[in-house]
Amino acid sequence: xxxxxxxxxxxxxxxxxxxxxxxxxxxxxxxxxxxxxxxxxxxxxxxxxxxxxxxxxxxxxxxxxxxxxxxxxxxxxxxxxxxxxxxxxxxxxxxxxxxxxxxxxxxxxxxxxxxxxxxxxxxxxxxxxxxxxxxxxxxx
Numbered sequence: 001x002x003x004x005x006x007x008x009x010x011x012x013x014x015x016x017x018x019x020x021x022x023x024x025x026x027x028x029x030x031x032x033x034x035x036x037x038x039x040x041x042x043x044x045x046x047x048x049x050x051x052x053x054x055x056x057x058x059x060x061x062x063x064x065x066x067x068x069x070x071x072x073x074x075x076x077x078x079x080x081x082x083x084x085x086x087x088x089x090x091x092x093x094x095x096x097x098x099x100x101x102x103x104x105x106x107x108x109x110x111x112x113x114x115x116x117x118x119x120x121x122x123x124x125x126x127x128x129x130x131x132x133x134x135x136x137x138x139x140x
Contacts, residue, residue: 006082007055007056007057007079007082008057008079008081008082009057009058009059009079009080009081010035010055010056010057010058010059010079011055011056011058011059011060011062011076011077011078011079012053012054012055012056012076012077012079013053013054013055013056013062013067013074013075013076013077014051014053014074014075014076014077015045015047015048015051015073015074015075016051016052016053016054016071016074017048017051017052017071017073017074018041018042018048018049018050018051018052019041019052020052020070020071021039021040021041021052021053021054022039022041022052023070024052024054024067024070024071024074025037025039025054027066027070028060028062028063028066030054030056033056033058033060034058035056035057035058035060036056036057036058037054037055037056037057038053038054038055039052039053039054040052040053040054040055059078059080062076063099064076064088064090064093065093065096065097065099066099067090068090068091068092068093069092069093069096069099069127069140070140071090072090072091072092073090074090075087075088075089075090076088076090092121092124092127093121094120094121095118095119095120095121096118096119096129097116097117097118097119098115098116098117099119099140100117100119100129100138100139100140101117101138102117102131102133102134102136102138103136103137103138104131104134104136106134107131107133107134107136108133108134109131109133109134117131117132117133118132119131119132119138120132122137123137126139127139127140
């Protein structure tokens with residue numbers, strides 16, 4: 001049996017759809033983190049059947065928009081002194097800034113280096129957003 005110890009102070013990203021844990025791990029750059037981290041894949045779950053789980057033995061800044069884009073159903077638990085101090089449930093963000101890139105090769109954003117492009121949600125089911133400049137649809 002695999003045993004992962006509890007954490008005294010840190011973050012648990014739970015209820016990640018099976019298979020998305022590694023994507024979140026890489027997107028948050030946890031492979032470069034200076035603290036202890038654990039990625040658990042395909043853990044049994046009553047709610048999901050199987051789930052992924054990430055434990056971070058430190059409190060770090062998380063980009064909730066990125067997490068909401070990848071898996072809006074996950075839960076973030078903040079732990080301090082081995083106690084749960086906050087639990088955050090995510091949803092798909094209505095607007096994202098600086099995360100997506102426009103797919104339109106003629107869009108001004110592909111020519112000019114603009115990191116802060118705003119995309120607005122147009123189809124929550126497909127996780128499709130439209131570019132603020134040319135209205136081209138894109139997804140993560």
